[in-house]
Amino acid sequence: xxxRRDLEGGIQKWAAVHGIEIDQFSRLDxxxxxxTSDTGKTALDRLLAAQPRDVAQRMLIPADIAQILSRxx
Numbered sequence: 001x002x003x004r005r006d007l008e009g010g011i012q013k014w015a016a017v018h019g020i021e022i023d024q025f026s027r028l029d030x031x032x033x034x035x036t037s038d039t040g041k042t043a044l045d046r047l048l049a050a051q052p053r054d055v056a057q058r059m060l061i062p063a064d065i066a067q068i069l070s071r072x073x
Contacts, residue, residue, distance in 0.1 A: 021042070022037060024070060029055055040073070041073070042069060042070045042073060043069040043070075043072035043073075044061070044069035044070045044072075046068060
């Protein structure tokens with residue numbers, strides 16, 4: 001568990017140094033059923049959620065496209 005906290009801390013420091021809002025990369029909390037609510041989801045969130053887990057983990061989305069999708073609700 002400490003490795004996870006160390007990694008999270010390193011990512012937060014990196015984001016702060018580069019002026020990046022880390023919240024834009026966070027997944028929405030899951031409800032009791034294990035599914036995420038569509039309320040507030042961006043097009044990027046919906047795109048990733050629609051993929052099988054192994055596919056979503058391998059997806060590479062160009063930054064300009066990811067930025068556009070993250071703005072669309």
